[in-house]
Amino acid sequence: MTCQEVMDYMQRQLDGDLDERETEILMSHLKDCPDCAEMQKRLSLLSSELENLPKVAPPYSLVDAIMPRLEQIELQRQEPEESVLPRRKTPDRSGRSWFQRYRALSGVIAAGLVAGIFMLTYNPQNLPTASENSNAAGNAAGVADSSLQSNSIASDTNQAQNGEQQETMASDEPTKNFNTDAAEQGAGVESAETGASAPATEPQARSFKGDSNQESLSKKQVTRVTASSPDGAASNSSGGHEQNSKAEKDGNGSHSPSYSGQIGGSKDEASNRNSQEAPDMGFVPPENVDADIFSDQKALAGIAQVQQAVSPDSRYSAVVTDQSVSIYSTDSNELLFRGGEREGVISNLLWSDDNLTLGYDVKDSHGNVSHYVIHVKDGTEAKQ
Amino acid sequence: MVEPGLIRAAQSGDRDALITLLREIETHVYRTAYYIVNNEQDAMDAAQEALIRIYTKIGSYEEKAQFKTWVQRIVTNICIDKFRRSKPTVSIDEHEMVFQEKQNVEDEVLSTYIAKDIREAIDKLPEHHRAVVVLRYLQDFSYNEIADSLDLPLNTVKSYLFRARQQLQTLLHDYQKGGVRG
Known part of the structure; x- marks a missing residue:
């Protein structure tokens, strides 16, 4: 058994992943190989230090800290279901x-x-x-x-x-x-x-x-x-x-x-x-x-x-940056699509009602306006 | 360990249950964030964001996964994606052969590393290696649980963990030599 193979055993031993036979093999090697024995000492020291790292806790309650935002999310969720009038009659106090x-x-x-x-x-x-x-x-x-x-x-x-x-x-x-x-x-x-x-x-x-x-x-x-x-x-x-x-x-x-x-x-x-x-x-x-x-x-x-338009279902957010239109997921802020760079001024970001496409206008320095459409699902962009 | 009943209640729309559940996990969420981003303020931000995401996504949790790995997946993703820093980490491969170095046994003093040094060393690891170490040692996760949390193959988890430990060992050894003995 080579020292490199023994290294693997040493590592697994630290995680309690060795069976009896493997443990024996490891021990017998360590007895004869001072380098490996030294390494094993160091690694187990490290491992026990890692286990003893301070179990830190937040300085104040995170849930309390985010409570206003959670209430906000609740309000937002309720909104589509409730008509405007009932909501006026029963205002949410905390909100x-x-x-x-x-x-x-x-x-x-x-x-x-x-x-x-x-x-x-x-x-x-x-x-x-x-x-x-x-x-x-x-x-x-x-x-x-x-x-x-x-x-x-x-x-x-x-x-x-x-x-x-x-x-x-x-x-x-x-x-x-x-x-x-x-x-x-x-x-x-x-x-x-x-x-x-x-x-x-x-x-x-x-x-x-x-x-x-x-x-x-x-x-x-x-x-x-x-x-x-x-x-x-x-x-x-x-x-x-x-x-x-x-x-x-x-x-x-x-x-x-x-x-x-x-x-x-x-x-x-x-x-x-x-x-x-x-x-x-x-x-x-x-x-x-x-x-x-x-x-x-x-x-x-x-x-x-900064120009931004959120899709009707609130899932996507389109933002104008550096002469192009990018689409992000509003949940994860993940960039879903980045459009090509346009020469001119981008304006009129408009989501389709079905949330599938985003249109925008580009006005060049001569005042010519072109219309572009981004298909979110396909990740394509076309001039129209 | 969060009770399955509490999770189910939270999923079925019991808001109080959901808040209780968040309170139960907030320290675990924070701890992971703290050791991955190595900074209290960023850890607070990341942990809060994770809790909000858990709050909004509780309906998408499926019982076939462990709840704790689902939670840790959310917080590690946030830490890695949002709080990614541009500061350089050491290349893990450089030290792969460290083991082959002749260790100077006779004048080696195995003294206790101080926690700050360890945190600094962890901070130098590449993100996923760091996450593996944090889940293994701060959340006491098994290889499989780490694999589930980070969406990595089991063998990758092991290799990251092993390399990370070797790396940490080397870094701390260097600190000791530099710091203690000058």
Whole structure:
């Protein structure tokens, strides 16, 4: 028996995997071979040290730590089964308190967003600074967006009265003390949308790596949008557009020089503007931040180069990165498909209702728009 | 060891049972994460993510597999996929022939390795070797249980474990020589 074969026996002995006969063979070899005997001593020392490694425990209960997220998952699961009305009558208390926390947070984030926008717009020539800011603001936009989404659901739950939803929104929360005008009005507008019809805002600027609670919440929202009006959900600009018109109708957009006026022309125009201008950071100074909070987020999202669309069944998430569209599993975050790189601006990510295909538009520097379709199952991508 | 009744209750939609079950396994989940990612904060993140995944996927667990290997599969996958670091690990093959080296027996002092050195050495192992060692020594898994958890053939598990131990032995030996005797 060679020393290398004995090594195998030694190893197996450490795991209690030797029978009597093998043990005997090993022992008799070790008696005659000091090198192997030495090695065996070392290995068994190592093995016992490994067995004695500290049995570490988490410093605090992990289950307690994830409880809010688990409740969130439950809420999300219940949603498709329950109609909106019963849910209003029986709000989940714990879920609600969670929302309220994020409602307060959304105000803070929106304030940061406003500050970020002003920094951006007042230093248009200072590129390095501007790009730094844009990153920060882009991230903030993602979070703010999903928190506003939370707001909309929270108010959805809270609202018993259907009539003047915006007033409800503006008056029923103690947490609004933290909110800036922008956040309140932005949230108010959003809640009005939610209450009145399907939410029209496609959360384009979503924090990509964000907290999965927020993300899953937003996903749910998108799912609903897609189910009721695939058109609206897909067109990234329609949210801003409808949002703005709604805001103006409701008298919410009270500041006169309105960005929304420029963006509100047509859906396509709006989306092209956003996607084209964003990388150049040359977007129009939004004086009326309140009514335009969503449009601004989209512009910022363009800078941050994060566009995302979740499939109607929430299983897939399409993200625009580096001039191509990637599809991830929302469960495992596994990359399922990565599309080819496109020369131009990618926009209008749109899932089919059957979750099988994702379409998107690419606008090149000459303004020509091509449409591409990704088949998720086959992992193919074709120009149409 | 989690009671089968508790698992079945959790699978049938008893949320309290599911939470109880998560509480029972959280330390095991954390421990594996801790020794694979070798960092408390990442271990907390990975373990929480694993628990959430277990929470959402409990329906997909089938009794033909052991529950504990199913759980460990989830946590090791998360640790390996999400917390993969770019830092270099030693190539395990370089040391394959270590055994052939002439060991200097007479002035060798077999002193106790300190736990920190061992953790550092484990951290230098390639991911799957590290996972095998962690499951073997921190979860007290058999070869078969490790194979189930990591979805590896039995022989691969053995070879990873054996090589990992040889590797650790060499690394710790080097530490000792460098640290204790200068």
